[in-house]
Amino acid sequence: MNILRGSRVKKSSKKANRFTSSIEFDAPIARHVIKINMAHVLSLLRSGEVGREIAAPCLGFFLRLPEVMRLDKEAEDIHHMIEQEAIRKIGIEKAGQINLGKSRNDQVVTAIRMEARERLLQLSEALISVQKSLELASKKSGDLVIPGYTHLQHAQPVTLSFHLQSYFDGFERDFSRLTEAYSRLNLSPMGAAALAGTSVPVNRRYVASLLAFDGLVKNAMDAVSSRDFAVELVSCAEMIMIGMSRLAEEIILWSSSEFGFVEVSDLHAATSSIMPQKKNPVVAEMIRAKCGSVLGHLSATCSILKALPNSYNLDLQEVTPHLWSALSDTAASAELMAEMLSSMLFSEDSINSA
Ligand code: ARG
Numbered sequence: 001m002n003i004l005r006g007s008r009v010k011k012s013s014k015k016a017n018r019f020t021s022s023i024e025f026d027a028p029i030a031r032h033v034i035k036i037n038m039a040h041v042l043s044l045l046r047s048g049e050v051g052r053e054i055a056a057p058c059l060g061f062f063l064r065l066p067e068v069m070r071l072d073k074e075a076e077d078i079h080h081m082i083e084q085e086a087i088r089k090i091g092i093e094k095a096g097q098i099n100l101g102k103s104r105n106d107q108v109v110t111a112i113r114m115e116a117r118e119r120l121l122q123l124s125e126a127l128i129s130v131q132k133s134l135e136l137a138s139k140k141s142g143d144l145v146i147p148g149y150t151h152l153q154h155a156q157p158v159t160l161s162f163h164l165q166s167y168f169d170g171f172e173r174d175f176s177r178l179t180e181a182y183s184r185l186n187l188s189p190m191g192a193a194a195l196a197g198t199s200v201p202v203n204r205r206y207v208a209s210l211l212a213f214d215g216l217v218k219n220a221m222d223a224v225s226s227r228d229f230a231v232e233l234v235s236c237a238e239m240i241m242i243g244m245s246r247l248a249e250e251i252i253l254w255s256s257s258e259f260g261f262v263e264v265s266d267l268h269a270a271t272s273s274i275m276p277q278k279k280n281p282v283v284a285e286m287i288r289a290k291c292g293s294v295l296g297h298l299s300a301t302c303s304i305l306k307a308l309p310n311s312y313n314l315d316l317q318e319v320t321p322h323l324w325s326a327l328s329d330t331a332a333s334a335e336l337m338a339e340m341l342s343s344m345l346f347s348e349d350s351i352n353s354a
Contacts, residue, residue: 023071025321026078029111031067033078036110038062039210040102047201054097057090079104101200105224105312106192117186119327124178126334131171133341138164146351167247174240181232188213189223195311196220225311230323234298237330244337245291248284255281260350265343283340287333297326
């Protein structure tokens with residue numbers, strides 16, 4: 001029995017189903033959707049809306065679900081897929097109660113916020129490791145003096161350490177932007193239901209605390225309609241990428257024979273099949289390129305959101321993969337930048353002769 005087909009809308013086109021489904025990129029939120037469902041059932045139990053005879057088999061069903069599920073390509077999304085599975089396993093009488101007082105609209109944005117907060121923390125850690133590597137390289141360089149440039153022309157002599165510290169300070173601001181973004185991100189939309197709340201007695205604060213949120217997105221319509229947290233996170237990611245891309249550009253320039261200031265480790269270089277004398281700083285090049293990709297994700301996110309009327313529209317679904325790609329590209333770039341910085345070698349000779 002498909003709960004979404006057969007009454008108001010009958011059979012749908014297979015192509016249209018695939019086109020409008022989010023199942024292909026719902027994997028990152030699956031485990032959060034399970035937790036949200038459990039918190040919601042506990043809230044219904046607490047308010048007496050459902051009894052133990054309903055809550056226990058529902059919770060049992062969710063506990064037995066694996067965190068990594070095989071995604072059913074025919075499902076509209078992970079929410080629909082799990083609900084269908086619950087109906088199959090424990091029957092419509094019990095499984096039918098799970099969605100009492102909640103909607104996919106509040107559930108999906110809650111799950112996205114839960115996944116995003118983990119990725120934000122992961123990105124913050126990667127950023128700290130970039131800063132640590134910069135600090136280490138700066139300490140190792142001692143009093144080494146390099147040409148300071150303006151317009152890429154020799155300007156004034158500066159220490160290499162001073163130069164590296166400038167990037168450190170920029171990343172420090174990025175870090176504080178992430179911390180601030182976290183405070184706006186870690187708020188629970190649950191209880192907003194489809195758009196206007198619910199008459200079912202759900203305790204929003206109780207659900208929020210079970211899911212480790214720091215507070216609530218108060219207005220129900222705002223809770224389901226807004227994705228400004230995604231714009232904010234992708235902007236933070238892009239700002240980090242701009243800093244890293246500038247640093248990558250200098251590493252690339254400084255590794256050329258003309259400069260020869262630095263040599264990246266073999267771990268982060270490649271060669272050419274036809275010109276085997278070359279040592280190409282390919283990791284730095286990819287970091288520089290990813291900055292462009294993340295900017296693309298930011299532009300896509302803003303463009304998708306800009307003309308949406310309240311409240312939930314399926315357009316919102318299209319934002320989610322941009323958020324994941326932006327955050328994972330940035331975290332991966334930062335992790336590699338940290339490795340590269342701590343393993344590359346500066347050439348005092350070339351620097352001194354410059
Ligand atoms: N799959 C959607 C998303 O990722 C959630 C489903 C909302 N669908 C609906 N008919 N209200 O945003």
